[in-house]
Every structure is written in structure tokens, then in C-alpha cells.
Amino acid sequence: MIGASLAEQSTRDGFLRSALTANGRGLALPDFFSWFEAQRAAQPMKVQRVPLASLDGWQIDGTPLRLAHRSGKFFSIEGIRVVTDFGAVRGWDQPIINQKEIGVLGIITRLIGGVRHFLMQAKVEPGNIDGVQLSPTVQATRSNFTRVHGGAGQPYLEYFVSPGRARVLVDQLQGEQGSRFLRKRNRNMIVEVDDGVPLDDRFCWLTLGQIKRLLECDNIVNMDVRTILACLPLVDSDAFPFADGDEMEDLAGRAAVAPVHGFARELLRSLVNRRAALHTTTELLHWLTGLRVRYTLDLAPQPLDALRGWTMTADEVSHDSGLYFSVIGVDVDAPGREVAHWQQVLLEHGGFGLNGFVMKRVNGVLHFLVRACMYPGNHELFELGSTVSRSNADVYFGKPNAPRFLDLFHEPPAEWVRYDAVQSEEGGRFFHYQNRYTLLELPEDVQIEEPESHRWMTLRQVQNFVRHGYFNIEGRNLLACLDLSAREDSHGAV
């Protein structure tokens, strides 16, 4: 064996120890909730519907007709006609968000008492369900840097944009919802500092274990935290190439503050074991390349008021079925924000979506059933995602046109459920966009055939694909809910 053991490695980089530590020195969870409630009260925001046609600062014009900010900045809502030869539905029209610029989603991390902590922010957005959500240290659009809306500078932004201010642990371009955004990507970053940074009231330090506890609650941890945490290398395969059963035991005994067992142990085995994978990476790339070559997707611009199946009024743009989403306008009063009043466009979502992974032990090691997803706003024709991801999931349960594997998530046996919570998507663009996030571990004897669109992968393979930008935000954000600190009795422990 070469160099450090897995246990030593995990101590050195601190990620794994942080993941296993539910109680950090930053804030105990009861204190967290007091602080969070205080922030909810301190950051009031009043959001009211305004007709699209009378939205201050926005205009509906152009050829083809679209809805855009008068400054040419922020984003626009455009119509597209989609034609594809893949999947059950071969063509549709829809509005889509066009936001070309790349923003920064960043978290500052620091060792406190030998345990890695993350600097989190309580932040309110107009589309949030219940006021403030736990947000990254920084959420900055390029408009923030260039000060389009004339507000004060964002605190901590310099740690992410000024070279040398912090050590970079994660820096990846990752895509956002390809069903809602046209090729939108953000820069996902985690940077490390040695010393304390000035701590504003709206910020607090939490361990990874604490954040995972909070992910068990509905709608507390925002979308941007999830996408960043999904990029975090729990076991860095560059620095630490492999581990076997014996080292797993080491890990529990030496690095972890609590024994790892149950599902968390299955996750760790799936991260470190490199020989039990059902498919080699070569086979997985062959599968994905085949899909990317075999199918086509064509987008054509369409006027926003002439989308088939959609109706545009002075108030909103909505689907005639009542499903999917509506484009609405809101007036926002936010005394605590950089800019205290504005009006903007949001995509409103009724009902609940489902974002679910099916997992199962294959060759004795936990595998994830990964789906190749084609969405009109994808950067690549096919990207990897969770087993099922569908808005208005309840409409499809048990129906002949239900997406593959959806029905496994309809009232599954309790002993299959490894994670189940409602999470909401970015409140700066989406109004009440809620998805039920569910992780199911099926018994080994349940047979699942892999259709053309799905392949089993170990967590190690998944993590490597995430790093190189293959995974979509639905897949990444569900992976962020995987919890190495979960214990048999964890639900009663907080």
C-alpha cells in the first residue's frame, strides 16, 4: 500500500470527517434553527402578482415576440418549437429562459477545530416557499459583478474572483435545468480560507453533516447549495486511488467520529470500490456516445404569443392543460436586500414534481440507475440524470404514459426509502417550484432491466462523471442529499 490510508486522507482533506460530523463547532442545530427563524423575521419580503404586460422594466416585443428586460441584461423569456426523434413525445412548443451569462455559486470552507465547516447564508428570494433558505456564501450573476442593478457589492465575492484570496477546492461549470433554461451554466466553486472571515449576521458556519441533516427537512436548503455540494469530492480519486474492505474498517475506527454503518456504509463502498462496477467507464461512454449520435433535437424560435398548447394574456403565459409552468410577473418589496424594490418575471409551478434515484446492490456494491436525459436547453444532446425526473408527477402515477420507473416511487415500501424530502428550485427564477426528492434502495432480488435510456453506475463512476460536467442539475441535486453521516437512529438524533 502506498502513502496515507483512507482514514488519514479523510483527515487531511477534512471532507469525509466533515461529512460524518453532524455537530460542528460553528452552530449546534438547535441554535441554527433559532438563528434561521431570526433571519426569516429580519429579511421580510412581500411578493405580489403583477400582469406581465405592465411589469416595470420589462417589455414584450421583438421578432419573434419575446419578453425581456429593457436593459438587455438579466434574462429573457423566449418561445421555442422542439422537434426530436427520441422519446414518447416527438415535438412541442414551450417558453424557455435565455440567460447567456455565467454566474458564480460559491461556498467558503474552513477547518474549525480540525473539522471542515462551510459558510452558509440565510437568503430570501421572491419565489421561495417560506422566506429565507439556506444559501451558498455567494450567488452572483455577472450582472452582480458589473452592478447592473446598482446595488451594494456582495460580501465575500472577492474570495471567488480575486486570485490568491483563497485555495480553490472545486471550480466547475455545471448546467441548470435544461427544460427551463437555454444552455444556462453556472460556475460552481468551493474555496478554502485559513483564518476567520468577518461574519455577517446573515451567515453561519455548518459542517457537511449538519447541512445533510437540514436536507432532511423540506425547503430549507436552496438549490444552489445542492448543486455546489454535489461537486464536492468525498473521496478524491486523484489523491487516493482505491480502498478495500479492510480500509473501510479503518475509516470507521480512525477518521470517523462515529461508526459508519447501514446505508452510509453502502455509499462509502460504492465510492471506493473500483472493481465491482457492472459496467466499465468505457462501456458507459459507448452507451452515451451512441445516444448522442443516434438521435437529433432541433429548436426553432417561435413568437411567445404563438406557442402551440400555450396561451399568452396580459397577465401570464400558461399551458392550456394547466400542467408544466406559467410565466408570471411579480412585484417585490425587500427592505433587507441590496435593491429594496423591483419587478420581475418568474416561472410559476403548481403541483409537485418527482426527482428520484433507484439504487440497488449489484455485484455486492450499491449502484445508481442513471438516465440519459434529452432536454431542449441541454448543453450536450444527452446529459446524465436521476432515474426519474418529472414535473406534475402525481398526474402520471399509474398511467400508460408514465415515465419509465416512475411508478416505483408511488407509495414505495418504507424499507426501500433511504431519503424522502421536498426541495424547491431556485427562487430567483422559479415561483414555488417544488420537487419531491426520493432515494429508493431496491432489494437485490428485484430484477430491473436496463432500457436504452438507463444504465447502472457505482457512486465512484457517478462522482467522476459529475466532475467532468456530464450530470444535469436534477441528478446532481439529488446526489447532494446522499448522507454519509446518516445512522440507523439518525432521524431521532437531531
Next chain:
Amino acid sequence: MIGASLAEQSTRDGFLRSALTANGRGLALPDFFSWFEAQRAAQPMKVQRVPLASLDGWQIDGTPLRLAHRSGKFFSIEGIRVVTDFGAVRGWDQPIINQKEIGVLGIITRLIGGVRHFLMQAKVEPGNIDGVQLSPTVQATRSNFTRVHGGAGQPYLEYFVSPGRARVLVDQLQGEQGSRFLRKRNRNMIVEVDDGVPLDDRFCWLTLGQIKRLLECDNIVNMDVRTILACLPLVDSDAFPFADGDEMEDLAGRAAVAPVHGFARELLRSLVNRRAALHTTTELLHWLTGLRVRYTLDLAPQPLDALRGWTMTADEVSHDSGLYFSVIGVDVDAPGREVAHWQQVLLEHGGFGLNGFVMKRVNGVLHFLVRACMYPGNHELFELGSTVSRSNADVYFGKPNAPRFLDLFHEPPAEWVRYDAVQSEEGGRFFHYQNRYTLLELPEDVQIEEPESHRWMTLRQVQNFVRHGYFNIEGRNLLACLDLSAREDSHGAV
């Protein structure tokens, strides 16, 4: 240590043994040259210039004006205006090839007498320097599948497109020249068969070592072979995570048919050593993400007859400086081909380009100085490439506007040169497009500062980035010339 040694691994997958085997059982090299000359005689092709305006099957029209095949298939030549805030030249106009469809470049491989062989083809293209070149088993555009030009089916194509006909060892989408093609990608494949396949006169079996010998000659191995071979995992890091010095010795003693030493040994160390890298993969991704976020590139369509700096006549489109390339028409007579006569567009290149890698031992292990390249037709804003890549290199040697590191390649000391040959680019699109391919290993005491555009990487890191599509064709095709079978006396051995 777990599982098989590097030596056993290399025997099992056969790549390394093939790389180390200059004489296979397929064809000895003297026999190869006899066969190759016979093929040159058997596949005559007559290529004559024809004015663009009178090219059969092609038309110049549309808004903006472009040159395209009347069928709407094959490819078109379009004008673009490029504006960027990166690099010394911030804007220019140029013609570019628009060919949306993805083709297959594929090689069949098979163990013969325990040594892996590759099924190569002698194939003539109108833009080739000297008739036939050594080509992959299959070079098929989507037009080939769908039979646009009405020719006979390609032999062996079914091994690449029919599931189950062969085991897939490599299957990756890889880009082509971003300075000449608009977002063109091809599917690069290597597939394995167990039994013999019927052997047409135009085909022969060669080991990797033999192909590397042929790459020491000018203009014999075509571009498509190089791009495929660059994707070949010499040491599969999935299956075989690491090796140390001792195992390297093992390798020479047990798997290799000849001892590995000199530069080949340096290459192997750079492939298997995972701890001596100057930068971690995290640091390299941070560097690349920073570039992709910091700079912009905008393309706008321009009429082909109104490109600044270019002149369009009935004959051709050419740059006023005489540099870069010209768009020309040719008439082709090829009795041995599927279609015996046609006319087509080619990009004609005068002079020589340079494609060079600077290498150096850093931390005791060979590193490659990799450049982040922005070309207008890139799929990603920045892709990775060789240290220097420039057409008309001789014009720039010693000039103030020479690209960074170019002058290192101007009459370098002989003891630095690890590879030096003239290779030509795809003769189906380019007429006499020759580049001098050079690998230089600088002494350890030569100091090289990394500019914003360049980073040192080990061969292991390079290979991993190639696999996930980060490397451009200039970088990949030069990497394909790296030769594990090279020995001190190799130049006299053939």
C-alpha cells in the same frame, strides 16, 4: 497490492504489448511497404482544379452568400466574423466548413498470436500528398450510411454500427479542427473481434508498434488513424489504478517483448505515476473553468464574398496575404472508389504549419505543456491542445508576433527532439494541408514560466482529459505519435 500486476494487465488487454511490438504476425514492415506501393498503383486518382463557380453539384447562393452542395448534404463553406477579447488578434473574418453530421472513424482490432493487431486500410483521398495513406478500417460520414452519393456499402461498417457484432474498446465523440470546421465532431471507435474477418486487398493487420514506426515517416498515416489512436488507453486507469517504480521493472521484464528504456520509459512513468503531477486535476479544472468564464467569443454569419481580408473570385476564395488557406474546387477521377468521378470543394493549404509539444521532467516525471485553445469552431470556448499549433509557422519564427513558445521549435538542439515528422490533415476536406509534428523534451534546468494559456500536465492527466473530450485534434494527433516501442537504436531498426 491488489489483483493483477501492470505486466499481467498489459498482457490481458494487449494494448501495451502491441505498443511494444514493432514486428507483428500480420505483416513485417518490408512486406508492408511492398503492399502499400502496390495499393498506390492499384488506386489511381486524378485530381484537377476546377473554378468554384462551375463546380458540378455545388452552388453559390443564399443569404448570407455561401457555397453548398445542391443536395443539402455533405458540407457547406460559410463566412463568419469572429470577435473575441482573448489573445493578440481580437477579430477577423474567415470561411469555415459547416458539416453538422457526425461520422464514424473506426478501427477493428484482434489478438493474433497473443499480440493485438489493428485492421488498417490503404485509401486515397483527393487532397492527399502522395496518393494512398494508411487509414482506419472505416471512415464513414452519415451520408455514407444513408447512401447520399449512391455508392456501394463500406466494408466492415457493420462491426461499428450493428450492436453485438464486436466488443467496443473505445467510443468517444471527438472534435475536429476548430479553425476550419464549425463544431464538427466525429465518433472515434476501436472495436474488437475474436475471429478473422474477410480481408480485402486494400486492408492489412498491423501492431501498434508497427503503426508508430510508420508515423516516423512523412504523410503515410492519415489524420483519422491518429485521432482514433489518441483515444486508446495505454494503461486503463479504471482497471489498473496505479503502479510504482518496481512494477515498471516488472513490466519490462514480463510483459514487454523488448526492454523499455530511454524516452519510452519516461512516457510510461508519466502514465502510471499519479503523485508527481505538478498540478492536481482540481487545479487544472479551476484554470480551465476560469478561462471559459473570463473570455468571450462571438460569431456572426457573413457573406462569403464580403469577408474582410479575403477575396472571392470565380476560381477560389483566398486570403489577401497569401497565408492560411484557400477554398478551391477540384475534379476527381478515381476508378477504384465507390463513386468513380465527382467534383468537390477542398481547403488548399500552402506552406507548412507547426504542431508541437514542449515536454520536460518536473518533479522527476515527464510533463507536457498543454495550451488552452480558443478557435471559432470549438465545441467548448476553450479546449486543450499542444503547446504550439500554427499554420504558416515559418512566417512567424523569430517575429515579435510569433505565438508563445514557437521559437523553441526553430532549429532546436538535436538532443531535445523526441519526434519530428510531417503529417498531413484529412485529404477528404483539405488539399495538401501539411503540418510539421514535433515533440521536444527540454532539459530539466530550462525554466519555463506558465502563462495564463498554458499548464504542465502528466501523460496520465492528459490521457484522462482526452477521454472526456477536452483535447482538440491538434493535441490528440500529436499525442498519437508518442511511441512506447521507440528504442535508442530505433531509427536504424526499420
